[in-house]
Amino acid sequence: MNWRDRIWQILFPKQCPFCGKNIRWESRCCDACAEMLQKVKFQSGSIKETYPLAGIFPVFAYQDGVAYAIRRMKFHNHPAIARHLAVYAAEILPEDIYFDAIVPIPMRQRNIWKRGYNQAALLAKFISQNSSIPIKEMLVKVRKTRPQHTLNARERRRNLEGAYALSKTAEVSGQTLLLCDDVVTTGSTLREAAKVLLNGGAKTVYAVVIAAAGVEDENLVTDL
Numbered sequence: 760m761n762w763r764d765r766i767w768q769i770l771f772p773k774q775c776p777f778c779g780k781n782i783r784w785e786s787r788c789c790d791a792c793a794e795m796l797q798k799v800k801f802q803s804g805s806i807k808e809t810y811p812l813a814g815i816f817p818v819f820a821y822q823d824g825v826a827y828a829i830r831r832m833k834f835h836n837h838p839a840i841a842r843h844l845a846v847y848a849a850e851i852l853p854e855d856i857y858f859d860a861i862v863p864i865p866m867r868q869r870n871i872w873k874r875g876y877n878q879a880a881l882l883a884k885f886i887s888q889n890s891s892i893p894i895k896e897m898l899v900k901v902r903k904t905r906p907q908h909t910l911n912a913r914e915r916r917r918n919l920e921g922a923y924a925l926s927k928t929a930e931v932s933g934q935t936l937l938l939c940d941d942v943v944t945t946g947s948t949l950r951e952a953a954k955v956l957l958n959g960g961a962k963t964v965y966a967v968v969i970a971a972a973g974v975e976d977e978n979l980v981t982d983l
């Protein structure tokens with residue numbers, strides 16, 4: 760390592776994305792969080808009832824340091840956390856499925872201006888870099904919705920009806936697509952987005968998310 764890198768690393772220490780503690784530059788996270796991640800890791804295929812999606816791949820359960828990292832990425836202006844989380848997401852993608860593109864869940868332009876970024880698009884960008892699956896922003900959000908986390912399951916479904924549309928340049932016909940979002944709770948967002956892609960002619964739609972909330976709901980998650 761040259762002296763410039765060394766000074767840079769002293770001035771700007773790397774932080775564990777899951778607790779904020781300073782860590783070595785070559786580490787992904789601190790030792791305590793590495794252990795925590797083992798406990799909240801999902802088994803592949805653990806989310807049932809994904810229709811109309813062919814499958815949802817969550818990396819972690821939404822708890823402990825994972826929830827902390829996602830909240831910081833989303834609400835406290837730490838977009839760089841997306842880069843760390845994306846590495847884990849790229850690793851769990853099944854090798855026997857060929858994905859034509861990663862499609863981030865869109866946000867309204869106004870909300871992107873407010874936050875400064877769309878966290879789903881950032882995650883998709885870094886997952887793409889780590890997996891070589893191209894990213895294609897095939898969806899747009901066409902109307903305002905209420906924040907999903909303030910609503911119950913039924914309201915969440917109705918809140919999103921007709922909220923997404925295909926972008927003008929989207930070519931979905933016959934494609935196997937991988938939606939990308941930060942968290943899955945009831946799955947309404949992913950279902951609604953998948954519906955639009957499938958109605959547009961996509962062959963199959965899967966989704967990758969960093970975390971699944973509501974892990975105690977036995978209809979949603981098994982095999983933890």
Ligand SMILES: [Zn+2]
Pocket residue numbers: 775776777778779780788789790791792793
């Ligand atoms: Zn940590």
